[in-house]
Amino acid sequence: MWFQKTVQLTPKSRGFHLVTDEIVHQLPSLNQIKTGQLSLLLQHTSASLSLNENADPTVRTDLETVFNKLVPENHPDYQHTFEGPDDLPAHIKSALLGVQLTLPVSNGQLALGTWQGIVLGEHRNRGGSRRIVATLMGDG
Template sequence: MWTRRELTLQARPRGFHLVTREVTGALPELAGVRIGLLHLHILHTSASLTLNENASPDVRDDFETWANAAVPEDLPWTHTLEGADDMPAHIKASLMGPSLTLPVGDGRLALGTWQGIYLCEHRDRGGARSLLATLWGE
């Protein structure tokens, strides 16, 4: 079985946001997959995806603190037409990555107890974000 769908995540402010429920809720076909994979690809260059701690919001805040320290806005960037947060957002998105491939088992994502999908929003106001979800399995 193969399914491909574009998902739209609601707009969020800059930061690292847990979106596991939003993603799985938009993919009812997951329930019918005994074994397989879900590939998620974000269709933007200033936001990214990662998998990490799903319980403590402190972890998401610390990710944001690290990302802003690692790629500060106050460097002499050349690409500035879209605002001071744009070029740093592109670099952060490249560092974090645009996609995840996740295992599926017995009708759900086969993640670790404390794992969740993050939308990493690197712009102050990035708007709604689109993901291309490809699910395959049996």
């Protein structure tokens, strides 16, 4: 079985956000898969997807702090500045973290670790709604 859908996330403030439930709720076909995979592709170059801590929100706050120190705004060497001081740093963070995840599916559920969740990194001050192409494949 193959199934594909573009999932629309609600707009998020800048930072790292747990979006596992928001994605899963938009994929009712997930419960039909006994053994398979879910591929997620974020269709943006100024946000990211990662698999990370799902319980303690301070992890997501700390991720934002660290990435802002690693990739500061208004660096004098940046050339791509037309879209604002948060734009090029957002592209760099997206390149570092990535925009794609492939996750196992077992018995109609994502087979994630106890403390794992899908995290959207919103790297723009006003990124808006984000789209993810979700491709589900497996045996029913």
